[in-house]
Amino acid sequence: MSWLASQQDFGAQILCDKINALAVHAASESLDPDTHAQYAINRGDTFSRVKRTLGHWLLQGLEAPDNIDSVLDELIKNLVKIKPNRSYPRNFTRKPHLSPAYKTGV
Numbered sequence: 001m002s003w004l005a006s007q008q009d010f011g012a013q014i015l016c017d018k019i020n021a022l023a024v025h026a027a028s029e030s031l032d033p034d035t036h037a038q039y040a041i042n043r044g045d046t047f048s049r050v051k052r053t054l055g056h057w058l059l060q061g062l063e064a065p066d067n068i069d070s071v072l073d074e075l076i077k078n079l080v081k082i083k084p085n086r087s088y089p090r091n092f093t094r095k096p097h098l099s100p101a102y103k104t105g106v
Helices: 003-029 033-038 043-077
Strands: 039-043 079-081
Touching: 003 039, 003 043, 039 043
Parallel strands: none
Antiparallel strands: 039 079
16 A cells, blocks of 8 residues: 555545544434433444445535435434443453464474
8 A cells, every 4th residue: 555545545534533423413412302311322333324425425515415414314213322330340361272472492
């Protein structure tokens, strides 16, 4: 991969991340306050939906707001319930075998 291609790929990833954040923010603002306290927008789902439609948005130009509204409506339909105080300690167990990088005395 050339230097220019890697720069373009990095820039495209940043653009997609920013559009994803804007979509989540816009969709969460249109939620009911009572619903917003218990549910949140699924960010992983948002990223996949935005990534699939980003090319259409760029090619449509002025007709894109209609498509953007339909995507935001879909995001509002797919909410995730917030589970407070949900954290689990990691299970640190020893592996049953040595790492392949471990060299034995040959």
